[in-house]
Amino acid sequence: ETGVTQTPRHLVMGMTNKKSLKCEQHLGHNAMYWYKQSAKKPLELMFVYNFKEQTENNSVPSRFSPECPNSSHLFLHLHTLQPEDSALYLCASSQDSNKGAGNTIYFGEGSWLTVV
Amino acid sequence: AQTVTQSQPEMSVQEAETVTLSCTYDTSESDYYLFWYKQPPSRQMILVIRQEAYKQQNATENRFSVNFQKAAKSFSLKISDSQLGDAAMYFCAYRSSNFGNEKLTFGTGTRLTIIP
Numbered sequence: 001e002t003g004v005t006q007t008p009r010h011l012v013m014g015m016t017n018k019k020s021l022k023c024e025q026h027l028g029h030n031a032m033y034w035y036k037q038s039a040k041k042p043l044e045l046m047f048v049y050n051f052k053e054q055t056e057n058n059s060v061p062s063r064f065s066p067e068c069p070n071s072s073h074l075f076l077h078l079h080t081l082q083p084e085d086s087a088l089y090l091c092a093s094s095q096d097s098n099k100g101a102g103n104t105i106y107f108g109e110g111s112w113l114t115v116v
Numbered sequence: 117a118q119t120v121t122q123s124q125p126e127m128s129v130q131e132a133e134t135v136t137l138s139c140t141y142d143t144s145e146s147d148y149y150l151f152w153y154k155q156p157p158s159r160q161m162i163l164v165i166r167q168e169a170y171k172q173q174n175a176t177e178n179r180f181s182v183n184f185q186k187a188a189k190s191f192s193l194k195i196s197d198s199q200l201g202d203a204a205m206y207f208c209a210y211r212s213s214n215f216g217n218e219k220l221t222f223g224t225g226t227r228l229t230i231i232p
Contacts, residue, residue: 002160033219037159043207043222056219088159092220104151105211105220107161 003027006091006108013081014116021076021111023091031096032074033105034066037088049074050096081115088112118143118210122223129198130231136183137193137226139208147213150184150191151220156204164206167191169213195228203230 003026013019025032034046048056049068063085065077074091091108119142129135141150152164167175167184174182179196195202208223 002162042224043220045219045221048219090161092161104163104166106163107153109158109160112159 002106002108004091004093004106004108006089006111008111009109010112010114012114012116013078015081015083017081018077018079020078021089021091021113023074023076023108025072025074025091025093025106027093027095027106029093029095029106030071031094032068032071033092033094034074034076035090035092035107037090037110039087043090046076078113081113083115086114118145118148118212118221120208120210120221120223122208122226124226125224126227126229128229128231129195131198131200133198134194134196135198135228137195137206137208137228139191139193139223141189141191141208141210143189143210143212145212145214149211149213150182151209151211152180152182152191152193153207153209153222154202154204155207155225156201161207165193198230200230200232203228 005024007022031050036044045058046060047066052068063080067075088110090110092105094105095103121140148169150167154162154164165177165180181194183192205225207225209220211220
C-alpha cells in the first residue's frame with residue numbers, strides 16, 4: 001500500500017463511451033501525475049499537476065482530459081478512445097515545492113484499460 | 117532532454133546469487149535524482165532505491181545497492197542474495213532537480229527472472 005489509490009482497477013469500454021479513471025492520494029502530496037504504460041514501450045508521462053495547476057501536457061490527444069479538483073484527487077476523463085489507447089494507466093504523486101524537486105514519486109496500482 | 121537507457125531487456129540469476137542490472141543516462145544537468153523501481157506481475161510500481169547526484173556515497177537498502185558513477189553517467193543496481201520475490205521488471209528512472217521539470221524519465225526496463 002503506497003497511499004495512492006486508483007479506481008477502477010480494470011475498465012473495458014467501447015470507442016463511443018465516456019468513462020473516467022480516478023486517483024486519490026493519502027500522502028499529503030501536492031503534485032500528481034498520469035503515466036501510460038503500453039506493451040513494449042517505456043512509461044510515458046501524460047500530465048503533471050502541481051498545486052492543482054497543470055504544469056505539463058505531454059502532447060496527449062484531446063480524447064484524454066485530466067481534472068484535478070484538489071491536491072488529493074486526480075481524474076482522467078476518457079471519450080471516443082481508440083483500441084491503441086488500451087494500456088495500463090498509472091497515477092502517481094509526490095511532495096514538491098518551489099525550493100526544488102527530487103522527492104520520490106509514489107505510484108498507484110494502475111488502471112487496466114481495454115478499448116473495444 | 118534527458119534519456120535513460122537499460123541495455124539488458126532480460127536477466128536471470130540463481131536464487132541466493134548476486135545480479136547487477138545496468139542503467140546509463142544522458143543529461144546536461146549537474147544536480148538530479150536517480151531511482152530504481154520494481155514492477156512485479158501485480159504491476160504496482162514500487163520504489164527500490166534512490167540516489168541524489170550530489171552525494172558521492174552509493175545508496176543501499178538492505179540487499180539492494182547501487183554503483184553510481186556520475187562522470188560515466190552510469191547507475192547500476194546490485195541485488196545480493198536474490199530471492200524468488202525479486203522477480204519483476206526493474207526500471208531505472210531520472211528526475212531533474214529543477215522546479216517545473218519534476219517528471220520521471222524511465223528506461224525501457226529489465227525483466228529479472230529468479231531461477232530456483
